[in-house]
Amino acid sequence: MKKLIDQMTAQLEAAFAAAGYDTRYAKVTLSNRPDLCEYQCNGALSAAKEYHKAPAMIAKEVAEKCQGNPAFESVETAGPGFINIKLGASFLKDYLNEMAENEKLGVEECEKPETVLIDFGGANVAKPLHVGHLRSAIIGESVKRICRYKGNKVIGDVHLGDWGLQMGLIITELRVRQPDLVYFDESYEGEYPAKAPFTISELEEIYPCANAKSKEDEAFREEAKNATFELQNGRRGYLALWNHILNVSVTDLKRNYDNLNVTFDLWKKESDAQPYIPDMVKYLKDEGYAHISQGALVVDVAEPDDTKEIPPCMILKSDGATLYNTTDLATLVERRKLFDPDRIIYVVDKRQGLYFEQVFRCARKTKLVKDGIRLDFLGFGTMNGKDGKPFKTRDGGVMRLEHLMRDINEAVYVRMMENKTVSEEEARATSRVIGLAALKYGDLSNAAVKDYIFDVDRFTSFEGNTGPYIQYTIVRIQSILKKYEALPESERPASAIREACSKSERDLALQLCKFNEMMDSAYEELAPHKICSYIYELSDAFNSFYHEIRILAEEDTVKRAGYIALLRLTVRALETGIELLGFAAPERM
Ligand code: ARG
Numbered sequence: 001m002k003k004l005i006d007q008m009t010a011q012l013e014a015a016f017a018a019a020g021y022d023t024r025y026a027k028v029t030l031s032n033r034p035d036l037c038e039y040q041c042n043g044a045l046s047a048a049k050e051y052h053k054a055p056a057m058i059a060k061e062v063a064e065k066c067q068g069n070p071a072f073e074s075v076e077t078a079g080p081g082f083i084n085i086k087l088g089a090s091f092l093k094d095y096l097n098e099m100a101e102n103e104k105l106g107v108e109e110c111e112k113p114e115t116v117l118i119d120f121g122g123a124n125v126a127k128p129l130h131v132g133h134l135r136s137a138i139i140g141e142s143v144k145r146i147c148r149y150k151g152n153k154v155i156g157d158v159h160l161g162d163w164g165l166q167m168g169l170i171i172t173e174l175r176v177r178q179p180d181l182v183y184f185d186e187s188y189e190g191e192y193p194a195k196a197p198f199t200i201s202e203l204e205e206i207y208p209c210a211n212a213k214s215k216e217d218e219a220f221r222e223e224a225k226n227a228t229f230e231l232q233n234g235r236r237g238y239l240a241l242w243n244h245i246l247n248v249s250v251t252d253l254k255r256n257y258d259n260l261n262v263t264f265d266l267w268k269k270e271s272d273a274q275p276y277i278p279d280m281v282k283y284l285k286d287e288g289y290a291h292i293s294q295g296a297l298v299v300d301v302a303e304p305d306d307t308k309e310i311p312p313c314m315i316l317k318s319d320g321a322t323l324y325n326t327t328d329l330a331t332l333v334e335r336r337k338l339f340d341p342d343r344i345i346y347v348v349d350k351r352q353g354l355y356f357e358q359v360f361r362c363a364r365k366t367k368l369v370k371d372g373i374r375l376d377f378l379g380f381g382t383m384n385g386k387d388g389k390p391f392k393t394r395d396g397g398v399m400r401l402e403h404l405m406r407d408i409n410e411a412v413y414v415r416m417m418e419n420k421t422v423s424e425e426e427a428r429a430t431s432r433v434i435g436l437a438a439l440k441y442g443d444l445s446n447a448a449v450k451d452y453i454f455d456v457d458r459f460t461s462f463e464g465n466t467g468p469y470i471q472y473t474i475v476r477i478q479s480i481l482k483k484y485e486a487l488p489e490s491e492r493p494a495s496a497i498r499e500a501c502s503k504s505e506r507d508l509a510l511q512l513c514k515f516n517e518m519m520d521s522a523y524e525e526l527a528p529h530k531i532c533s534y535i536y537e538l539s540d541a542f543n544s545f546y547h548e549i550r551i552l553a554e555e556d557t558v559k560r561a562g563y564i565a566l567l568r569l570t571v572r573a574l575e576t577g578i579e580l581l582g583f584a585a586p587e588r589m
Pocket residue numbers: 119121122123124159160161328346348
């Protein structure tokens with residue numbers, strides 16, 4: 001469906017043309033003085049130069065051509081040459097009714113749908129999921145849904161970190177603790193046990209312990225490095241252990257991501273790219289892209305007009321070891337082969353920005369990726385505590401995601417029990433639905449690149465710019481709709497949305513009709529926070545309407561049915577919004 005603002009522009013183009021002016025001056029924008037008008041056009045000011053005429057004169061002539069056009073309630077000139085526009089009430093209601101009939105509320109799918117791969121989550125195997133990975137999961141999930149809504153073929157890949165030093169550390173620590181395990185016996189040739197020699201809680205304790213040891217104990221660290229090297233070179237017993245670590249860890253990760261309502265189409269991992277490395281390295285050498293610098297194999301990626309120094313992209317260390325870069329480049333090769341994506345979006349901590357710049361440049365320069373592919377780095381900021389420092393537990397440790405969610409749900413539960421509207425049992429279940437909204441909305445309502453302060457009290461509040469407030473508004477509308485549906489059919493005549501007859505109703509209508517425009521910019525800019533602001537303003541507009549107008553008590557049944565149609569559209573816009581953010585509303589709260 002054509003955006004309202006574009007339809008307005010088309011009307012103004014006709015008026016500019018009729019008055020003898022070029023249509024390129026007819027662009028309509030949202031009013032920046034909502035007290036004076038709803039939309040505006042400032043084109044007369046720029047046209048003045050070309051036509052050597054006073055802008056106010058041009059504005060007046062254009063405005064005259066708009067008189068009598070039902071698309072407008074009024075078109076007035078103001079100041080030096082502004083054109084102030086108010087929409088025609090019947091035009092507005094027609095727009096809303098068309099939107100209501102449209103499956104996607106007027107949002108058009110991309111003309112050329114793309115295969116979009118989203119690299120998000122990025123958890124590291126064997127390390128418990130902590131809040132550092134929370135943002136990637138929450139933002140990535142929403143971006144995935146937004147890209148899909150626009151009609152693209154979208155593939156979400158968790159891209160687990162499973163090939164680094166953490167594996168060597170765990171293997172080495174296990175060896176210290178259980179030296180007799182068959183995995184360490186190099187002469188062993190039989191099958192390895194199917195059951196892991198550790199549980200998830202043991203695993204979670206082993207890693208931090210080994211990590212701490214490696215910082216103090218040089219020999220331990222060397223041994224861990226060596227174990228990593230041996231694993232990566234295919235030592236059987238270590239591969240078997242790695243498999244156990246992976247399985248135990250992935251089971252736990254899946255449970256955690258499920259609780260977050262985050263899903264992946266692919267559970268690929270860094271190790272999956274390893275088979276592509278030898279050929280890739282050979283290619284980079286043979287084609288002359290890579291050269292040796294201080295013993296290491298590198299590709300220069302600096303460009304003449306760089307304003308800051310972009311160091312070369314390292315492919316192999318001087319000892320021949322591969323790096324994070326090598327894996328990411330090989331993953332690009334793998335993705336091209338398996339999925340041939342047109343676009344890849346990486347949702348990663350913004351501190352990895354320079355790193356990805358190197359990887360992207362290297363991939364393009366060496367043609368590891370196809371021409372014209374879009375590689376986007378969607379870098380996000382840090383979630384901080386109230387002290388402005390990265391969020392920690394009370395005793396200063398790394399906060400585990402599970403515990404964070406438990407704390408939020410508890411806060412919501414306490415709030416619900418204060419109101420005492422539902423049973424304890426229902427409050428428990430509902431608090432999980434609300435807690436998730438509090439957490440996700442609290443994150444997504446900020447532009448991703450910004451740091452933000454995690455504030456349980458604010459995030460879980462039922463008022464203000466919060467997830468629970470949006471949910472509350474949805475629950476309120478649904479409950480009105482339910483009461484209405486329960487009325488006898490004879491009292492429910494058919495009616496579409498009618499012309500607004502109060503300011504609050506008109507404000508609600510005006511906010512609703514911006515849905516497709518908002519969605520397109522959320523998609524263009526990969527910006528879930530635009531959805532948040534929109535549904536927040538929509539909720540406010542609805543609640544003002546609700547407080548002013550008696551909906552169910554309206555005696556004119558046709559008028560009442562018109563209100564109901566407006567409510568149905570409102571709740572669809574809100575529900576679509578939260579669905580795209582990755583959470584749902586409860587039945588009651
Ligand atoms: N595992 C990485 C980390 O914890 C994030 C992975 C991001 N994705 C990628 N393709 N490098 O920092």
